[in-house]
Amino acid sequence: MDHDPLPGGRWRTTTAIKELMLARGLKPGDPMPTESELVETTGVSRSKLREAVRTLTALDILEVRHGTGTFVGQMSMRPLVEGMVFRGVLAPGDDATMLTQVVEVRTGLDLGLAPRIVERLAGRDDTELRACVQAMVDAAGRGESFTTEDRTFHLTLAERLGNDLYGEIVAAFWDIHMTVAPRLGLAGARDLTDTALAHERMLDAAIAGDIDAYRAAVVDHYTPILRMLGQPGPAPRDA
Amino acid sequence: MDHDPLPGGRWRTTTAIKELMLARGLKPGDPMPTESELVETTGVSRSKLREAVRTLTALDILEVRHGTGTFVGQMSMRPLVEGMVFRGVLAPGDDATMLTQVVEVRTGLDLGLAPRIVERLAGRDDTELRACVQAMVDAAGRGESFTTEDRTFHLTLAERLGNDLYGEIVAAFWDIHMTVAPRLGLAGARDLTDTALAHERMLDAAIAGDIDAYRAAVVDHYTPILRMLGQPGPAPRDA
Numbered sequence: 001m002d003h004d005p006l007p008g009g010r011w012r013t014t015t016a017i018k019e020l021m022l023a024r025g026l027k028p029g030d031p032m033p034t035e036s037e038l039v040e041t042t043g044v045s046r047s048k049l050r051e052a053v054r055t056l057t058a059l060d061i062l063e064v065r066h067g068t069g070t071f072v073g074q075m076s077m078r079p080l081v082e083g084m085v086f087r088g089v090l091a092p093g094d095d096a097t098m099l100t101q102v103v104e105v106r107t108g109l110d111l112g113l114a115p116r117i118v119e120r121l122a123g124r125d126d127t128e129l130r131a132c133v134q135a136m137v138d139a140a141g142r143g144e145s146f147t148t149e150d151r152t153f154h155l156t157l158a159e160r161l162g163n164d165l166y167g168e169i170v171a172a173f174w175d176i177h178m179t180v181a182p183r184l185g186l187a188g189a190r191d192l193t194d195t196a197l198a199h200e201r202m203l204d205a206a207i208a209g210d211i212d213a214y215r216a217a218v219v220d221h222y223t224p225i226l227r228m229l230g231q232p233g234p235a236p237r238d239a
Numbered sequence: 240m241d242h243d244p245l246p247g248g249r250w251r252t253t254t255a256i257k258e259l260m261l262a263r264g265l266k267p268g269d270p271m272p273t274e275s276e277l278v279e280t281t282g283v284s285r286s287k288l289r290e291a292v293r294t295l296t297a298l299d300i301l302e303v304r305h306g307t308g309t310f311v312g313q314m315s316m317r318p319l320v321e322g323m324v325f326r327g328v329l330a331p332g333d334d335a336t337m338l339t340q341v342v343e344v345r346t347g348l349d350l351g352l353a354p355r356i357v358e359r360l361a362g363r364d365d366t367e368l369r370a371c372v373q374a375m376v377d378a379a380g381r382g383e384s385f386t387t388e389d390r391t392f393h394l395t396l397a398e399r400l401g402n403d404l405y406g407e408i409v410a411a412f413w414d415i416h417m418t419v420a421p422r423l424g425l426a427g428a429r430d431l432t433d434t435a436l437a438h439e440r441m442l443d444a445a446i447a448g449d450i451d452a453y454r455a456a457v458v459d460h461y462t463p464i465l466r467m468l469g470q471p472g473p474a475p476r477d478a
Contacts, residue, residue, distance in 0.1 A: 018325060027329065051293060058297035059322050075326035079318035083298050086257060087314035090266065101404040108351025108405060115350070165340040166347060169408075 013052035016042040018061070021072060032062065032070040077172035081179075084172075088180040096229045102177045103222050103229070109170055110154075110218040113161060114211055120160045122209030129156055129203050136196035143189050146196065147178060153199055181225070191224035198223070252291035255281040257300070260311060271301065271309040316411035320418075323411075327419040335468050341416050342461050342468070348409055349393075349457040352400060353450055359399045361448030368395055368442050375435035382428050385435065386417060392438055420464070430463035437462070 020033070020041060032038070039046055053070060056062040063073040088098040121129075132153045139146035151174050158167035198221030205213035259280060265271070278285055292309060295301040302312040327337040360368075371392045378385040390413050397406035437460030444452035 018328075022328065028326075051290075054290060054293050055297040058294040059318050061322060061325055072329075075322040075329075077319065079298050079322060080316065083300060083314040083318060086300055087267075089257075089261065090311075090314075098404075101402050104400070104402050105405050105408060109347060110351070111354070112347025112349070112351035161343070163340050163343050165337075166344050169344060 013042065013044045013048050014055055016044065017049075017052055017056060026072045028072050028074050030072045032072065034069070077168050081172050081175050084176045085179045088176070099177070099180050100226070100229055102173060102180065103225055106170075106173050106177060107219060107222055109166075109173065110157075111215055113157060113166070113170075114214050114218065116161050117157055118206050118209055118211045118214050121203075121206040123207070125207055126156075126160075126203070129153065132156065133196070133200045133203050136199055140189070140192040140196040143192065145192060150174075150195075150199070151178075191228065194224045195221060252281065252283050252287050253294055255283065256288075256291055256295060265311045267311050267313050269311045271311060273308070316407050320411050320414050323415045324418045327415070338416070338419050339465070339468055341412060341419065342464055345409075345412050345416060346457060346461055348405075348412065349396075350454055352396060352405070352409075353453050353457065355400050356396055357445050357448055357450045357453050360442075360445035362446070364446055365395075365399075365442070368392065371395065372435070372439045372442050375438055379428070379431040379435040382431065384431060389413075389434075389438070390417075430467065433463045434460060 017038065020038070026032070033041065035046065035049065038049055042049065044052075053062055053064065057064055057073070058079065060073040060076050060078050063071045065071060084102075088102075091098060132149050135149045136146040136153070139149070151171070154170050154174055155167055158170045161167070198217055201217035202214060202221060205211075205217050256277065259272070259277070271277070272280065274285065274288065277288055281288065283291075292301055292303065296303055296312070297318065299312040299315050299317050302310045304310060323341075327341075330337060371388050374388045375385040375392070378388070390410070393409050393413055394406055397409045400406070437456055440456035441453060441460060444450075444456050
């Protein structure tokens, strides 16, 4: 269960803390026992315990709130995002490669959602998604970017699936994308308009129950970013 | 860039280390400067430095090899897998929910790969994938499980896309799945055979260039596990 590469005390200590969390049936957000109680229960030194707490905090398995105490963490995608973003930052010459891979992953996640999204949205408009798309189209018309609406759009789609984990992954790769992308330059007015309209076509296709049109719009909506990345064209679409 | 929730010294120290890695153009696997040099360069205390190294090691941004030194890490999916597996472990009553979400994510990742896979494999058999499928069918015939071949099959498919990041995510969710799944009981002989044959249908459909058959086989190949999870049937397929 524990893939911690460091041998010895620290590995045993993180495992001991995890076992204690399990034995007590703790859930994300629950308060952890005090440091003194942990020292007593696990039988490890205070300094080893602090090291282990730090490791588990980095993994979002624990959360230290200063002045309050230590709590069970959310086990979120944050550690993934941090690692991936820094991997992108470390390879500035490969920014385009990294971002192309991220865009392919995002395309895959969106195509993977397609059957469910079309099934859920077919036949009735979705006021939340419609408002989101309209805000993007309006912003593009003013030559302004619309990253907040863009993120909301993708998260709302994932929410419609009713699978929190899928939503977290979509959000994580959106965050990685948006952190890495700006180093490649800003989107032009044409890119903004194309992107906004492609989101609108995704929504229209889903409401029309047309999965092929939905998939085509998913692929199209990454065309502006792939154009900026100097790719010859959109990722091969299903046609 | 740094989402570290802890204020003060530690945040500044991890950032200082990251900035040094950037300034020196270090890449995964490169040796890090010695602790003494890091103390001198960053101007932080040895204890704060060690804390920060520990945090970055948990995130696989650094890697400590005992007796050798500290190196730039691979920034892999390991921290994600560790957090997700422990999230699953912490919620034993919700095992089925967790695993259903993981299966949906894996289905989505596979469906997202579909257009590219069919494009790459159409028209010629793939000896590596064929051998893998044959080994699964043979094992199922003997009533044995075939997790190694199963993992190889999915990783090889992702490799055919030529996107390492996608492959890492596929592998990460395969690992999360296989770590969480055994607590729900073992697959029966029928499940083994159904799963092996569905992998074979995926390969046959890709080689035939039939994306709809490929997608159907992807969904089918999760049916045995969804049956074990007590789901009413396969995830809605595109039909």
